[in-house]
Amino acid sequence: MEQIKKNIPLRDAQLIMLDILIEIDRICKKNNIPYWLDAGTLLGTVRHKGFIPWDDDIDICMHREDYLRFLDICDKELSFGYFCQTSKSDPEYPKRTIPCKIRKDNTVICEAEDVFYGTNDLNFHKGLFVDVFPMDFYSGTNKIRKFERLFSIAYYLKNSSMFVNHKSILRMFLSKFFLIIPWAVIEIIKSKLIKSNNKRNNNYIGYGIEIPNCNYFHKKEHIFPLSTMYFEGFKFSVPVNTHEYLIELYGASYMELPPIEMRKSHTVSIEIYE
Secondary structure (H helix, E strand, O other): OOOEEEOOOHHHHHHHHHHHHHHHHHHHHHOOOOOEEOHHHHHHHHHHOOOOOOOOOEEEEEEHHHHHHHHHHHHHHOOOOEEEEOOOOOOOOOOOOOOEEEEEOOEEEEEHHHHHHOOOOOOOOOOOEEEEEEEEEEOOOHHHHHHHOHHHHHHHHHHHOOOOOOOOHHHHHHHHHHHHOOHHHHHHHHHHHHHHHHHOOOOEEEEOOOOOOOOOEEEHHHHOOOEEEEEOOEEEEEOOOHHHHHHHHHOOOOOOOOOHHHOOOOEEEEEEEO
């Protein structure tokens, strides 16, 4: 009979997520797919030599072309016990704005955001995960980049049209309007914009055009050629200039710890099936 061990410690969950990252690293090295640690994972690498103690996920990035290749290869080469979650592989997945997660089978993480928005009851894979973000090229002009990022707002509103609860009446109204627009139309527009953006040999790279609230842009020379750093005792790929990369994300004081009241994870509970 399958047993459930509820509310395992965050540190145990972090080590499971580390296993997922090691699996991703294996696939990427085997197939020459460049990726790099991002966001809080990169900050933890630099500041803590591993996880930020209260962090409950891992973030990595790939350029769009490599990301698409990674998805294709995962279908064939991802080891047993792992699941590549996208809107195609998991139709009830409610977070298209995070277009890919590599999940661990026989685990369940309940996130506060899913509870608030009322999506936690949907029948999607809820295992512990690593977020995989595609990155696109953007214009060197700030005003043009803002225009190029407008689609992310529409994509978010379409995604939030499935939410039960909303953070404001305005968001609820706008998201319900997007119910009438089929996902197929939204995805066609996204594909055309991606092709248009990534044809250019621009010097700036930022989060994919479908990812909202991530208006950060990095010079290519701050990322490539990729370097490596130790995270939890294992060597993973990082941007060549982690200092400038982290300043762009968190400001010049990124090495300072936040106030105690802000050192919180976003998890309600974590379960593991044994």
